[in-house]
Amino acid sequence: xxxxxxxxxxxxxxxxxxxxxxxxxxxxxxxxxxxxxxxxxxxxxxxxxxxxxxxxxxxxxxxxxxxxxxxxxxxxxxxxxxxxxxxxxxxxxxxxxxxxxxxxxxxxxxxxxxxxxxxxxxxxxxxxxxxxxxxxxxxxxxxxxxxxxxxxxxxxxxxxxxxxxxxxxxxxxxxxxxxxxxxxxxxxxxxxxxxxxxxxxxxxxxxxxxxxxxxxxxxxxxxxxxxxxxxxxxxxxxxxxxxxxxxxxxxxxxxxxxxxxxxxxxxxxxxxxxxxxxxxxxxxxxxxxxxxxxxxxxxxxxxxxxxxxxxxxxxxxxxxxxxxxxxxxxxxxxxxxxxxxxxxxxxxxxxxxxxxxxxxxxxxxxx
Amino acid sequence: xxxxxxxxxxxxxxxxxxxxxxxxxxxxxxxxxxxxxxxxxxxxxxxxxxxxxxxxxxxxxxxxxxxxxxxxxxxxxxxxxxxxxxxxxxxxxxxxxxxxxxxxxxxxxxxxxxxxxxxxxxxxxxxxxxxxxxxxxxxxxxxxxxxxxxxxxxxxxxxxxxxxxxxxxxxxxxxxxxxxxxxxxxxxxxxxxxxxxxxxxxxxxxxxxxxxxxxxxxxxxxxxxxxxxxxxxxxxxxxxxxxxxxxxxxxxxxxxxxxxxxxxxxxxxxxxxxxxxxxx
Numbered sequence: 001x002x003x004x005x006x007x008x009x010x011x012x013x014x015x016x017x018x019x020x021x022x023x024x025x026x027x028x029x030x031x032x033x034x035x036x037x038x039x040x041x042x043x044x045x046x047x048x049x050x051x052x053x054x055x056x057x058x059x060x061x062x063x064x065x066x067x068x069x070x071x072x073x074x075x076x077x078x079x080x081x082x083x084x085x086x087x088x089x090x091x092x093x094x095x096x097x098x099x100x101x102x103x104x105x106x107x108x109x110x111x112x113x114x115x116x117x118x119x120x121x122x123x124x125x126x127x128x129x130x131x132x133x134x135x136x137x138x139x140x141x142x143x144x145x146x147x148x149x150x151x152x153x154x155x156x157x158x159x160x161x162x163x164x165x166x167x168x169x170x171x172x173x174x175x176x177x178x179x180x181x182x183x184x185x186x187x188x189x190x191x192x193x194x195x196x197x198x199x200x201x202x203x204x205x206x207x208x209x210x211x212x213x214x215x216x217x218x219x220x221x222x223x224x225x226x227x228x229x230x231x232x233x234x235x236x237x238x239x240x241x242x243x244x245x246x247x248x249x250x251x252x253x254x255x256x257x258x259x260x261x262x263x264x265x266x267x268x269x270x271x272x273x274x275x276x277x278x279x280x281x282x283x284x285x286x287x288x289x290x291x292x293x294x295x296x297x298x299x300x301x302x303x304x305x306x307x308x309x310x311x312x313x314x315x316x317x318x319x320x321x322x323x324x325x326x327x328x329x330x331x332x333x334x335x336x337x338x339x340x341x342x343x344x345x346x347x348x349x350x351x352x353x354x355x356x357x358x359x360x361x362x363x364x365x366x367x
Numbered sequence: 368x369x370x371x372x373x374x375x376x377x378x379x380x381x382x383x384x385x386x387x388x389x390x391x392x393x394x395x396x397x398x399x400x401x402x403x404x405x406x407x408x409x410x411x412x413x414x415x416x417x418x419x420x421x422x423x424x425x426x427x428x429x430x431x432x433x434x435x436x437x438x439x440x441x442x443x444x445x446x447x448x449x450x451x452x453x454x455x456x457x458x459x460x461x462x463x464x465x466x467x468x469x470x471x472x473x474x475x476x477x478x479x480x481x482x483x484x485x486x487x488x489x490x491x492x493x494x495x496x497x498x499x500x501x502x503x504x505x506x507x508x509x510x511x512x513x514x515x516x517x518x519x520x521x522x523x524x525x526x527x528x529x530x531x532x533x534x535x536x537x538x539x540x541x542x543x544x545x546x547x548x549x550x551x552x553x554x555x556x557x558x559x560x561x562x563x564x565x566x567x568x569x570x571x572x573x574x575x576x577x578x579x580x581x582x583x584x585x586x587x588x589x590x591x592x593x594x595x596x597x598x599x600x601x602x603x604x605x606x607x608x609x610x611x612x613x614x615x616x617x618x619x620x621x622x623x624x625x626x627x628x629x630x631x632x633x634x635x636x637x638x639x640x641x642x643x644x645x646x647x
Contacts, residue, residue: 049505070505073536081528084491088498091476091484092429092506096498112525115488116495120476 031129035060102144131185132272136310149277163224170201216260230324383644388447437492438517490523519551534573581606
């Protein structure tokens with residue numbers, strides 16, 4: 001049922017069932033996409049300045065430095081100074097992109113990021129590579145498994161975790177257009193190019209990338225490809241899972257999530273981030289208040305990870321397609337039975353469905 | 368309100384007025400930090416009434432000099448200077464720290480006109496000032512950025528990250544004044560965590576360093592005016608000050624770092640400060 005995909009490149013669709021996806025599909029670490037996108041952005045917007053903290057090579061921002069040396073500032077290994085200086089620059093109308101690894105952006109310099117950038121809501125873009133446990137080989141000190149949770153907790157924050165190189169470039173340009181602080185998270189290790197150029201990237205708007213009504217997998221960053229692989233595996237078992245790329249963790253696209261809950265009644269979130277406070281928490285908070293539905297969070301548990309090749313590490317810590325498949329199966333068992341004749345109700349009946357769901361929820365409580 | 372540069376005597380009188388405001392503000396608020404406000408008063412006065420290129424009627428003027436009180440807890444001095452300079456009506460001073468006030472416990476750049484950066488978490492204002500100085504060079508604007516840091520604040524590692532960075536970019540449009548009042552929240556700076564040799568530290572990081580008496584208006588003005596003209600290097604001015612300066616029972620007493628005077632203490636303080644103003 002390949003037609004169920006949206007914006008996914010045909011060659012990727014063909015490889016989703018194959019074990020060779022990561023070998024055969026074109027891809028790259030999104031940190032590198034970022035560096036190239038910033039270079040292009042720099043040519044278009046003279047207010048953009050690039051701030052480095054000695055990782056301009058791993059993030060390819062040395063390209064910007066070479067082309068626009070007067071607009072490039074390397075602060076050395078001093079992320080706190082870089083973040084507050086970025087805030088000072090933003091007060092003058094410049095658009096600073098402060099580049100570092102996610103552990104340093106979201107933790108070492110958090111006081112600056114909170115007090116100097118978010119409290120005055122200054123127009124600083126925080127570009128964070130090595131987000132989540134995407135730096136497999138580097139080990140725990142460089143695996144920012146909490147960054148999205150921490151950044152989400154800041155008042156007025158916008159937190160974006162794009163899934164692939166295509167959407168990463170779009171996210172960089174969108175961040176420059178947005179007025180206010182934006183946190184952009186990138187992968188250290190390669191992810192496949194999933195999307196074609198029609199991908200409708202908009203801050204705060206999740207994108208449905210695979211149709212399906214039995215369950216919905218809401219994922220971001222490097223977990224979107226795992227969700228797509230999982231959907232293929234599920235499809236072989238006769239389960240059609242909707243896959244949603246929820247690249248913006250905050251503000252959450254509430255209508256897309258609620259629609260998924262109403263349409264499918266079974267929600268799984270998938271994030272390469274600790275399960276406390278990130279995408280899974282955001283979705284759970286929304287559903288528990290507005291449309292309770294069976295749900296399972298796939299993410300890093302209450303543990304630190306370890307060194308190893310990226311795909312092996314994320315598999316060991318529960319973040320690959322097979323774990324998503326298991327989570328979907330578990331949620332489906334908890335899904336309230338629908339009327340046998342129409343497994344999927346038309347959207348026009350959403351209100352009625354909501355009423356029914358409420359009744360079922362009440363009925364469930366009696367047991 | 369337009370105002371030419373003040374004479375030294377007028378600056379001294381204005382510093383006295385600001386000291387009175389600080390006492391009244393913290394007394395009315397029943398909270399705040401009078402000690403460090405009083406130690407920084409003469410420096411802030413010289414900047415706002417003599418040295419800085421500013422236009423109180425146009426606080427967002429792109430070419431204005433920037434001022435950041437990195438030791439944001441001493442903001443009563445900053446608020447008073449802004450009000451006395453005409454950025455806003457003096458009646459607001461009595462609202463310090465009250466709900467709905469534009470005068471937050473630590474300064475908010477979006478609430479209070481004339482505040483160039485929200486500060487309060489120590490060690491950050493200096494970096495923000497560095498960013499403004501870099502932006503000035505990039506945009507070829509000739510404004511100067513003035514930052515006051517506390518001596519206790521110099522224990523923050525990020526102060527030295529900024530200290531390392533400014534000479535790299537030859538930021539001669541950037542001046543840091545260290546309010547060296549020797550006291551911090553708990554005890555004496557030298558007992559809590561020694562920062563000496565302070566002048567040598569800044570010099571070693573590549574700054575031009577001047578050491579002055581931070582309550583001698585002639586020395587303050589001379590050092591600031593020299594800094595505004597210096598080329599090729601940033602300037603650090605280590606200003607020897609007295610915490611609680613101008614109020615006998617507050618001087619050199621760490622207890623007055625974050626304690627407000629009661630009404631009778633405020634009366635005595637105002638008497639002492641006014642007597643000093645009369646003697647100018």
